[in-house]
Amino acid sequence: MAQVSLQNVCKIYAGGIRAVNNISLGIENKEFMVLVGPSGCGKSTTLRMIAGLEEISEGNIYIGDRKVNRIPAKDRDIAMVFQNYSLYPHMSLFENMAFGLKLRKYPKNEIIERVNEAAEILGIKHLLDRKPKEISGGERQRVAVGRAIVRKPMVFLFDEPLSNLDAKKRVEMRTEINKLHIRLQTTIIYVTHDQVEAMTMGDRIAVMEKGILQQCADPISVYDHPKNKFVAGFIGSPPINFLYGKIVKKEGRLYFDEGKLKVKLVEDMYKKITPYVGKEITLGIRPEDVYDKLFVSEAPPENVVRVNCEVVEPLGSEVYIHLNTGKHTFVARVGAHNKPAVNQDMDLVFDMSKVHFFDKDTEETIV
């Protein structure tokens, strides 16, 4: 069983910098866990502590049932794939993939068998005699993955393995790694700053910021129920829109008043929002929850807002409309057929059942 458990793990660098601050996280056997967050949030440091490449300042890490704090990297039964593939340039691909097994004194025929098997899985069998400089970036990436596979480790660790590939190759390899996970049935911990990669690959995603674990859940739960403003803004593309305003109460009803724009809250939210009446608050609405009124039958008049259309971006399959209330700009994501005139006011409808509210000071999600 290859579950991995982090308990109150910290990494404190010289000068007292807490690169990783009290992370507790359980990764289940055979799970695909993605650590995601902006550059510098402590993802690589966390992964390197799991790998044994970085000492743990505080807390404990378990792989399987074994506490590994003091166990050297080579004895942890994990394999790591890095962003820069770090292949040996003078060795053939076969030798590159065989190297780790040779060091561990595996019998020759088993090495050949394992390398061939991995090469077969990754579709690089015909390249095994070549040197790294004689293949493409995508193929090099496969060799780096192959080198990890041949070890048949309990846990795979990936640190931004696709960052050096072009956009198309990245999408391709993303699918490949997903397939690989299904085929190998091994625990994977995968680090990326790319929220699309995280969403499409992870069984669960752990969102980090400033060394702190912000939220860990399956991708859709994180998308639909972000724990705070940071998570809401980080996951989703184009990102969620934030509007800053006040909650006002009028004739028993609650409204969000931005100054220029005013919308009525759905009653389900009244209980949680009532303490904020008269106070400043942040509203979050995803671009796909804003509609052009022309395409909505029976829009509730209290949810209709009149705003200026500044830019229209047709993407073929959909259209992004950039809007301006006079106080804030925001984006609506609408169907391909929907192309409003630029520099004119237009009516939009907010799906108020989908909005989130965040506490202005704590930035925690209220609803």
Ligand SMILES: Nc1ncnc2c1ncn2[C@@H]1O[C@H](COP(=O)(O)OP(=O)(O)O)[C@@H](O)[C@H]1O
């Ligand atoms: N060896 C080190 N000494 C001091 N600070 C470091 C060291 N390695 C990383 N850091 C700092 O720790 C933080 C987290 O780094 P890292 O884990 O590499 O982030 P990420 O992988 O999420 O981009 C950063 O602020 C980085 O500057």
Ligand SMILES: [Mg+2]
């Ligand atoms: Mg990193």
